[in-house]
Amino acid sequence: MTIEDRGLAPMIATDAAPIPVSLRDVSKFFPGVVALRGVSLDLLAGEVHGLIGENGAGKSTLIKIIAGAHKPDEGEISLFGETLDTADPRAREKAGVGVIYQERAIVPELSASANVFLGRTINWGPFISSRATKRRFRELAGRLGADINPNTPAGSLSVANQQLLEIMRALQNDHRILILDEPTTALGAPERRNLYKIVDELRQQGLALIFISHDLDEVRSLCDRISVMHNGELVATAPVSNWTKQSMVAAMLGGAPLRSGIARNPPAEALALSVKELTIPGVVERVSFTVHKGEILGIAGLIGSGRTEILRAIAGADGRFDGEIEIEGRSKPWPATVPRALEYGIALAPEDRRRQGLVLGLSAADNVTLTDLGKASMAGIVTEKRRIDLAAQVMRGLAFNLSRLGMPAQTLSGGNQQKLVIGKWLFRDPKVLLLDEPTQGIDVGAKAEIFSVIADLANQGTAVVLVSSEFEEVLDLADRILVVGNGRALATLTRKDASIKRILDLLFAVEETA
């Protein structure tokens, strides 16, 4: 469905018709994270408003504030002209807000129909009316072209069907505002078409719809206006005709490129790591790549490309996989546990630094030295002083304020926490260091520091694999770039051939004129 097919222009709010959703300077903070920063946005009736941005950009937080699952820490939100003070999902529901969440909000043990009518059952007196429920279920399913048995436990349905259940749930009431957060990720083409049709119908009925998706084609074809978020801020809002896929991605990546300008030694001839035909069921198929000693290999891909899973698979975090691995030219069995991967010299700095990378209750120094505590101990007994000294040695190189070494990791800023995550692996001196989004959500200064550390590391002979949504930084640092998408390794670009345009072209398999 293209822009031209749509004859109707979105309605414009007038004094008589209050704006369905209005956010003014809304901010939301979590420990160590600024999820939203000063966001102002209006959603209009009869429009489909697209919201795009990378992981951590704040889209989900934003819609949760609209849906009443969170309360803004600053700023205000009003629905149809009335400012709201309490975050109560029930009340929002009554006010006409319907939501389809990105995370599966399914109760697996309940039946499909129970899930659709979660919290708002169709009753006959004090009892649930199973007849009326089934009838309504079939109605909703019919609209979407879904073929689901209402009695099956939702957990045993396919992912696509689960997603359909969530859509059915959102459609069952008369909402005036509808939020769709990644509603089509699991759906096949025919189901998507049905959904698009419904979205269009709802738009014509005058609903305000907000549509989040990482499928840029979908967003462009469906939405009237598109807003882009990056690092908790609303970067831009414009009618769809003002956007190209290029410009959307550029806005998602946040603007000014980071030139680190660090001198790099050319990577060695010798291979540090070679991966052949790695298959992760449901994620990637037969991915192969190599990394030389002293080389930085960037992996460029969007959400869903499997880049994190690839790193985790190599690092032994998710068990055994089909594929071959060679360390420094020697073939080895696939590392099925983290200790085994560490034996091989492969270390992973995971994506979620708070939940996977650090033990927040421990001090900075303790976190850093956790990976090789033997260095700070003799006969099993740890010498505190030595531990702190060793930690200081590592963290000094990361421009980390050493007086903070004694503080609980939980109290440090995102940038400092990220330095700890990298530091703990530097401490272990790996042969191959895998970095998953090492600069996500941290400020510019800290980013630059981390980049120079990565470059130094490579210069000293460590092989580095770098996954980042910020393609600019990947371009800047990497010697070669592996582009992954659609579950496959699409191409490997050398530093010379690589550019954002080239990467995007590969990812979207479309030639775009700027």
Add this chain to the structure above:
Amino acid sequence: MNDIQPRWYQSRGLVPKSGWAPLLRRYGIVLAFLMLVIAVAIGSPSFLSLQNLLNIVVQWTPAGILAVGATFVILAGGFDLSAASGFALCTVVAAILATNGIPVSLSFLVAILVGVGIGIINAILIVALKINPFIATLASGFALAGAPFILVENPFIMVSEDGFDTLGTGHWLGIPYSGLVLLAFFVIGDVLLSRTPYGQSIYSIGGNPEASHLFGIRVGLVTASTYVVSGLSMGVAAIVSASQLSYSASEQDPALIFDVIVSVVVGGTSLAGGYGAMWRTAIGLATLATLQNGLNLLQVDSSSQYIVKGFIIIVALGFDVWMRSLAQSSERSARRPQSTAQPATYAKALSAAEEKT
């Protein structure tokens, strides 16, 4: 289009998808129960006599009523370790009042209200103060265990007042009142759980507290109500038991709490919450009763019975864990930290919902 589905959109999938496993999980216990009944009946034909069966029902009524209450709590993802102590306290209350001139029905009513009060206290501890349900009910149970001795010097009270034992020993058309009370609890419990919005919200909270909260279910209130139901069951079980024995069972019989948990677990209700049913508890209770009867007939002494029961609970638990892990491996979802499999607490649900950015 992308034909490989992104994994992190998959549900927690507690239901195994592979062929025979779901059936085994759902109805295995029925089969096991029937086989057990047949085995015991062969070993002792009098087992199936009406008299014997009625005796079993009467004997197991207090445990059964407590099991009904426990089912509510466990389905919602919680746990109530204070049931035995609360039960004991309520029997003492009933006995004290009756032996001091209060009319029997009023004594019973007060005992029930005490049970409800205990339930309310537990609810406050767990929902308002956000204390882990195991610890909260362990501690409250401990505190309650001493209470009978504070109320009265000797809480082992024989009651000889008229009418006190009617409930426990009376019949209606040959069916003991105890049995009727038990039946009523099971039936009402089942109807509430399987046919009302309230019941569905309990399953919902047990299965996915975050989603339940997001869709407007009052997680705190519903969770609290399950503890109140548990408290109510303590009170009713107490009056039945006191009435049966004409004696207050203020000694904490460790086997009681155990029989209650085992009935629920053996029936197939998952201790993690969200999966199970009242009929399962009924079968679990019947299975346990049959097993005990059978062991008695085989003249296995009670201490060995403890061992058997201990193994049963571990096997039942292991089975539950195994079923759930089957489901997880068949989905190979993005490796979430293997939780310590603690039942979701209200506090956790809220904080999990708040944490997701």
Add this chain to the structure above:
Amino acid sequence: MTANHIESEAVAPRVRKQNPATLGKLVSGDFIYSYGIAIALAILVALVAIGDPSFLSLTNLINMLGQWAPAGIMAVAMTYVIIVRGFDLSIASGFSLCAIVAALAAAGGYSNGVAFAAALLTGLAIGVFNGALVAGFAINPFIATVGSGFILLGLDIILTPNAYITVDQSGFDSLGSGSWLGIPIKGFILIAFLLAGEFVLKRTRYGQYLYAVGGNPEAARLSGLHVRTLTGSTYLFLGFATGVAGLLAASQLASAQARMEPTIVFDVIAIVVLGGTSLAGGSGAIWRTAVGLAIIATISNGFTLLGLSPFYQSIVKGTVILLAVALEGWAQRVTTAKLAQRSAAEASVSGRETT
């Protein structure tokens, strides 16, 4: 350089290591929370001493030390288990079982040494079993140990058909009733456990790993730690401690029976929890357990000296456990809120950073 204008923590000229104690440290007045229990202990002791000055007599204190040795020893090991987010409700039956095994062996003619060794081995076996259930099979520790507790209770009863097993063998009561320099040997063993326990936790690799495993098991795993082995080992330690406690009890009484101290599990939990060790795992210390032990011992002893009904004890102890847990949970939530505020403050100061 990182612009980090908000520095609410004092900057020490040397790096001073903060204990990985509970996150309650960040609560304003965190000093009061962390060391508040010591203050509470002092107040409690003062109250009891005022009520009955003989409380503070050397005889009484030494008695208490000996009396609470078994519970205290188990509490040290229970602290380890709780640090890794575990729990063990089977210790009451396990404790009895180890005592029974020691008594049976001695009454059966085996030497005292063999009897004691048997008790320790029994404890270790229990530890292996519980560890396998929780760490190996990932069964919820509360339920698993309720189950194992029942199995052990059954064994206890089977092994004691005559209710009591009495031991006449000379020397059997040496450990349990003996003294050295006026202090019960049990007391020395308790002190040894306390000191060694704290040392291992704070100063060895193993101990530090335990904090990591309890603090964030997934991050620990991804850091290369053997999480399951580490978790299981704490149950092994607790089993061993149960063995020691059981044999001391049997030795002291020169007898054993099936339900020796059914409420000991509450005492042990109360000891650990009152000390401020968080049930959420990842923090705690043996010095805390020691303070908790002193508090519980004072309460119990105080009740006896002041002539209060022992049954009030269960209510008091139960309430006290609840208060401690609720308080700790509240402190954690306040910490989280404060950190969120910190993010807010940082954000407003550093302003927009990307163009």
